[in-house]
Amino acid sequence: MEKIKKGKEEIVYLLKQVVEKYKSETGIEIIQNTNRKNYESLAIVLSEITKELPNSFEELGTGAYPGDTNPNPKEYPYRKYDITGGQIKDALNGIVSHPRPFLVDACYIYLFGKGRKRFGIDPTDINLVEQAGQEKNEEIFIIEEENIELKKQLSLINKQFTKKASLLKMVLVALLLLWLGTLVNYKEAKQNWAEVKNDMNILPYQPTQMEIDSLEGVWLCYTGSPQARISDPNRFHKVVSNVVSIKYKDGYFTFNRYGASFDHVGYMQFESPGIVSIFSKIRKKDNVTESPRHSLLDLNYNNANLTAISTSWNFDIGKKNKIIGIREVYTKLGKGGEIEEVINDIENASCACKIIKWHKPDNTLRSFYLKNQILDSLNSPELSSLIDERSILLGRPQEGILLSKDTTFY
Secondary structure: OOOEOOHHHHHHHHHHHHHHHHHHHHOOOOOOOOOHHHHHHHHHHHHHHHOOHHHHHHHHOOOOOOOOOOOOOOOOOOOOOOOOHHHHHHHHOOOOOOOOHHHHHHHHHHHHOOOHHHHHHOOOOHHHEOOOOHHHHHHHHHHHHHHHHHHHHHHHHHHHHHHHHHHHHHHHHHHHHHHHHHHHHHHHHHHHHHHHHHHOOOOOOOOOHHHHHHHOEEEEEEEOHHHHOOOOOOOOOEEEEEEEEEEEEOOEEEEEEEOOOOEEEEEEEEEEOOEEEEEEEEOOOOOOOOOOEEEEEEOOOOOOEEEEEEEEEOOOOHHHOOEEEEEEEEEEEEOOOEEEEEOOOHHHHHHOOEEEEEEOOOOOEEEEEEOOEEHHHHOOHHHHHHOOHHHEEEOOOOOOOOOOHHHOOO
């Protein structure tokens, strides 16, 4: 038995002979370029041979080919041993080192009427037989060719790596510059913030836990501002209570202050031990500052009623809204729970007031009915003495604004 060539050299020679025979028998010339469609008619002819291999391998002297396990018959090119134009194109152009066995057998059968295995017993084409020493030369040729291909691949990988390394270097430099820029901006912002804190006296003192506990919670705040409201002829000795919910937040406090007619929001901070500054404004949806007010509260007194001196407003209408100085009284009710503001309720209309409900931590409920009322109705001589008309200072002295018993019917 002769030694038959194999691999790339074998299939290239076989397909060249197949193309020539196909042209001579059909008159159709195969245009050998990269378009796989050009090879499709020849692929169909060879596929008609390969589809019979499971039944004819013994007769034609090929290797054994198992049949297709799919019970449903298929058409070209979806049968198990079908050959495509792309397979012929690649093999004919010498880029296939290990061609498919059924493609090789199809070429032998098409050219010689027998499979490769039987052709090896009695070769009829000397060009397909290995000559002495040719096998070794073929192996050397294949190795050299593979080395060339490997070098090409390594060169391509090196180029890709160099390109990616350059891109990575650019990204790292960009990230470094971004980090440096961020660091510089952070340092500048930190320095600017330190200057602002120093210039505006922001968070000058860190309160102790005891001081935090003493301020945080729910308070009632009594104010006599209605007594300076010019539009109200019955303003003598009027007082209004507000519910204030204060919460600690990283060195300072925020609060909501619920009044009879409108609400305030603001913040508090300790200026020194026991001394708290308070800033607030009317709560607005557009966050515009309206009627800002400032207060100082002294927590150092051991008394249920703590006083704050405030620069406030009489909260009158339009131009009648005047800045006033006023004493306010803060009384702490407790800590924790949630505040609910009741609006658009029948109960609001019946009491002509604003209703605030405090859901306490012990699951009990306390309601507050906020409205302007006569100071004497509080039944507290201490409160009356702290927030009567003598506690109010007008920005500009004006007779007749602060009423007394002599000028009223009371």
